[in-house]
Amino acid sequence: MNKGTSLNNDASENMRRSDEPIWWGLFSAGGVCFAVFVPAAILFIALLIPAGIVGPDALRFERAHSMVFSLPGLIFIGMVICLPLFHAAHRIRHGLHDLKLGTEHLNKVATYGGAALLSVLALVGFAIGIL
Amino acid sequence: MAKRTSYFPELKRNWWLKHPYFKKYMAREATVLPLVFFLLCLLAGLYSLLQGAESWQGWLTFMQSPLVIAVNALAFIASLFHAWTFFQLFPRVMPLRAGGRTLPPNLMVLGQWFGVVVVMVLAAWIFMRGL
Amino acid sequence: MREQDIDIVIVGGGGAGLRAAIAAAESARKEHRQQRIMLLSKVYPMRSHTVSAEGGAAAVTSEEDSLQAHFDDTVAGGDWLAEQGVVDYFIRHAHRELVQMERWGCPWSRKPDGSVQVRRFGGMKTARTWFAADKTGFHMLHTLFQTSLKYPEIERLDEYFVLDIAVVAGAVAGVIALEIATGELILLRAKSVILATGGAGRLFRFNTNAGIVTGDGMAMAFRHGVALRDMEFVQYHPTGLPGSGVLITEACRGEGGILVNKDGYRYLQDYGLGPETLLGHPQNKYMELGPRDKLSQAFWQEQQSGRTGKFGDSDVVYLDLRHLGKEYLHERLPFICELANVFINVDPVKEPIPIRPAVHYTMGGIETDAHCETRIKGLYAAGECASVGLHGANRLGSNSLSELLVFGRLAGEEASQRAATVTFADSTALKEQAQAQKIRIAKLYDAEGEENWVELKRELVLTMETGCGIYREVAGMQTTLDMIRDLQTRYRNIRLQDKSRAYNTELMQCLELGYGLDIAEATCLGALERKESRGAHKRLEEDLQQRDDVNYLKHSQVFFNAEGPAQLRWQDVDTHLSAPAERAYGDAGKGIKQ
Amino acid sequence: MTTKRLSIQRYLPEQGNNTPYWQDFDIPFDDSTSVLDALNYVKEELDGSLSYRWSCRMAICGSCGVMVNNTPKLGCQSFLRDYEGPVKIAPLAHFPVEKDLIIDMGLFLDHLAAVQPYLINDSRLINDSEEGTETFKQTPAQMEKYKQFAGCINCGLCYSACPQFGLNPEFLGPAALTLAHRYNLDSRDQGKKQRMPQMNREEGVWSCTFVGFCSEVCPKNVDPAAAVNQGKVESAKDMLIGIFKG
C-alpha cells in the first residue's frame, strides 16, 4: 500500500551526515590539477625530456635539485602529486564499489590511506631535501 | 494483502559492459590508473634526487625505458581525456551566472582548455629556460 | 475482502481530486477534526489527465478586467445554458485559487517585475489566462501532488481501480475498489465520497484525451440514480494533430497564430468571426480567438467544401505560427514545438502545423447542486466528471483548470463538514454491495462468451464520431443510439484473454468500456432529444440550426434504467443574472452586451 | 506496410513462469508508429495479456517508460522508424518487475516524498482567509534558476539509467534530488534547512558518481545530473557552515 506520508525526517541513525564532502572536495581539487597541470607535467617530465626531444640538460641533477627543493617545488608537489593522489584514490574507491569489490570501509581505508601515505612520503622527501 | 511476486535481477559486476555509455564512464574512471603510475614515478624521482646525482641519473634512465614511456604516454592521453570529461562537468556543477543568465557552458569549457594551454606554455618556458 | 473506515474518500487524483483532498485536510485541521482522508486513483496521481493541459487557467486579474466581464464571457460562451449562480461563485473565487497555487510553488510565467503574466484565450474579452509556459496542467498537477505530500492526514491508494460506490438509504456509504497490483477487492466505508474521475473523451475515436479518460465515475453515479446532465455537449477542440489527436493548445492562437485552409486563406472570416485581424495582432473574440465550437464547425464547413488539405489520411487545415519567430515560440510554446516535431515531424518555426478538430472536453457530467453535492447525500462530484453547471453548452478554454481548483476545494470542504456530522452506515448493507462487485468481477473472469472488448470499443468510438460529431442529424444519432444498445447487449457476452489477477490491464479496459457504454447512451440520447443548435451541439436539419430558447433553454438530465433504455428529463436553467441574448463574435458581437 | 520484429520481455508469475522470457511479435508499422502504438497493437490484436502502463501518449504523464534496446525510453516518444533490425523491449531496469513491463514504482515515490518536495514558507496560508490574495513576487531571472529542474515528469527513466541506483536502491536518486534542488533554488522557498539532512546522507547526493546517463536519457531535458551535483556543492557548503557554527 502506498501512503502519501513522507519518510521519517528525524535526525535518526539513517539521517547521518556523510563524510563524503571532505573526500569529494579533495577529489575535485585533484581533478582540476589532473586536468590542468598534470598534462603538462607528463608531457615534459615523462615524455619529451626522456625521449630527448627537449634538451637532455633540462633535468640536470643540480637544476632539478634546485627546482624541486624550493617554494615552487612545494607547490608542484601539492598540485601534481598530492591532490591528484586523492583524486585517484576517490575514483578507485568508487570504482571498487562499481565492480562490487571489497567493502565500503576497507576500500575507504585502503584508498584514502594510500593517498595520505604517499602524500606524506612526498612531503617528507621535500622536507629532507630542503633542510 | 495477496503476495506479490516480483522479479528483481541484481546488478551484476559486469553491468558496465552492457551499454556503450557505461564503458565510456568506466574509461573515465580508469584514467586514474596510469595517473597513479606517473605519480609513483614522480615519487621515485623525488627520492632518487635526495640520494644524489648517480641515483638521479638512474631514475632518468628508468624514465627513458620504452615501457615506461609507453605507460606514461597512456597517462598523458588519459589526462587529456579526463580533462575533456571534467571540463564538461564543471559548468553543470557550478553554473556561473552573469546578469541573470547562465554563462554558456561551451564558453566555460573553452576557458578551461585555454588554461591547459597556458600551463603548457608556462611549463615549456620553465623547462627550456636557459637551455 | 479488506475493509477500512475512512471519513472522506476521494476518487481521482487529478487536479480536482488533489485540490479536494488538500481542502478537506485544511478544513479538518482548522476545525480540529480528526478525519481520515483517502485518495484513490487508478493511476499515480501525477499521471492523471490534468497533466496534459497546456494553455492556462482563467481568473480576473488585471485592472482593466472585471468580474462582470468574466461572468458575461462564460455565460455567453456557454450559450446561456450555464447555471448563473454557479458562474458567479466561480468567477469570484478563481483568482484566490490561482494565487493559492502560486503560494504552493506553481511556476506561473511572470512579467519582468515579478508579477504573474496573463495571456489571451478564445472567447474571453480580455487577457486573463494564467499560464506556466505551455505546460500549465503539468505544473499545476505536480504542484498539487507535491503539496499534498505535506499533509500526513492525506492517505493514498495509488493504482486502485474504483468499481462502484455503495449507497445505503439514499446516502453514500463507501466505495468498492480493486487493487490493480493484486486483483484484490477492498471496501472502504465512508461518510463522504467525492468523485473526481475526469471526463469521457475516450468515447470518441479521435480525441485529445489520455487513455484513462473513460468516464468511470460518471457511470457509477449514473447507475445509482444520479442524473447525467447536459451530456450532449461534447467539445471539439479545433486544433488536434492529425493521426494521434495530440493537442496543440489554443494558446498558440492566443499568442497570435492563424488558421488557414489549403489555399492559405484565413477562412474564419467567412463564419461570422471577421473581419480579418492583422497578422501578429490577435484580437479577443475575433477570428482565431473565437470559441472552440464555432472554430470546429468552420472546419467542418471547409471540409465539406473541399478546401481542406491532406496529412496522411486526415483532412486538415493549417495553424501558422511562423511569424511569431523562433525565440518567442521557444519561450512561450516550447512544448508545442516539441510535440509537432516528435509526432508529425513539423517544425512550427519553419512550417505551418497541419491540424484538425478532435474531441476534447465533456461539458456535461454528474449533476450536482451549487455545493458540488449530488442527489445522493454525501456524494460529491468535482472537476470534469461533474456538471456543477459552469460551462453550459460550451466550455471556454482555461475555465476548467480554474474550475478544478474552485470546486475541488468546495467539494473537499463540504465533504469534511458532512463527515463531521454523520456516522458510518451499517456495514451489513455495505458488504452486500461489495459482494455484488466481487461476483461481477468473478463473472467477467469466468465468462466464456465470444465477444472481444477491442472490437466493441472500436465500434463504439467510431459510431460516436459519426453519430455525435461536430454536426449531428437525427438519422445518424438514431443509428448510433441503436448501435450503442446493441453493443450493451454484446458486452454481456464478453470474454477476457488474460485471466491473471495482478495488473490485469485487460480487465481494466473491459470495465472502462462497460462504463463508457452507459455514458455513450446518455450522450447520444441527450443529443437526439435536443432539437435545436446550441453551443457545441450543432444540428444539421434545416429547421434545427438555430437556438430555441422557448423549448430548450433547459438542461437535459438522463437517468439510468436497469430494466430498459435510459430516461431523459428537462430541467430549468438558472438565468437570474443575465437574460439570454444573441451569442456573437467578431464584429457581429460588437454591439451586443456580453 | 512493412513489419518490424518486436522482442518483448514477458514476466507472468501467476502462470508459473518465475523467470522472464522473451516473446517475439511482428508489427506492421509506418513513420508514425511509436513503441507504445506497437505495444497497443500487440495487446489489441495479438495477445491481450500483455501488460504495460500508459496514459497520455504525449510524453507528459510519465507512465510509459520501458527499456528499448537496453536504453530507458518513453514508449510514446520512441518511434520504430528509428531502429534498425528487431527492437527489444523490457521493463525499466533497477526496479522490481511485477508483470511483463510493469515495475514497482513504490520506492521511487517514497524517495520523492522523502525530500519534502513542496514550497516551505512561513508566511500565512491564504487558504485561511478570503483576503490577502497576493502572490509572491518572482522575476523571470529568479524563475530561470530552477525552471529546468521543475520540468520532471517522474517517469523514472533516470533511475533505470543510473547504475548507482541499480547498485543501491536506497540511493535517493536523480529525480528526487533534482526536486529537492528545485525547491532549494526557488526564491520563494525557505525550506532548504529542512531538506539538507536528506541530501547530506550517504544515500543522498553522495551516492552519485556523476555517471551522467540520467541526463542523457531524460526525456524532458531536466538535467538531473547537474542538479544532483549542484546538490553536492550545497551539501559541502552545509557541512562547512556546520563546522563553523560548531
Ligand SMILES: Cc1cc2nc3c(=O)[nH]c(=O)nc-3n(C[C@H](O)[C@H](O)[C@H](O)COP(=O)(O)OP(=O)(O)OC[C@H]3O[C@@H](n4cnc5c(N)ncnc54)[C@H](O)[C@@H]3O)c2cc1C
Ligand atoms: C490536452 C488537453 C489540454 C487541456 N488544456 C486545458 C487548458 O489549457 N485549460 C483548461 O482550463 N483546461 C484544459 N483542459 C481540460 C482540463 O485539463 C481537464 O478538464 C481537467 O484536467 C480534468 O481534471 P480532473 O481532475 O477533473 O480529472 P483528471 O485529471 O482526468 O483526473 C481523473 C482522475 O480520476 C481517476 N480515476 C478515473 N476513473 C477512476 C476509477 N475507476 N478508479 C479510480 N480512479 C479513477 C484517474 O486516475 C485520475 O486520477 C485540457 C484538456 C486536455 C485533454
Ligand code: SF4
Ligand atoms: S529527471 Fe527526467 S528522467 Fe528522471 S524522472 Fe524526471 S523527467 Fe524522468
Ligand code: F3S
Ligand atoms: S546517472 Fe546516477 S550517478 Fe549521478 S549523474 Fe546521474 S545520478
Ligand code: FES
Ligand atoms: S504515455 Fe504518458 S508519457 Fe508516454
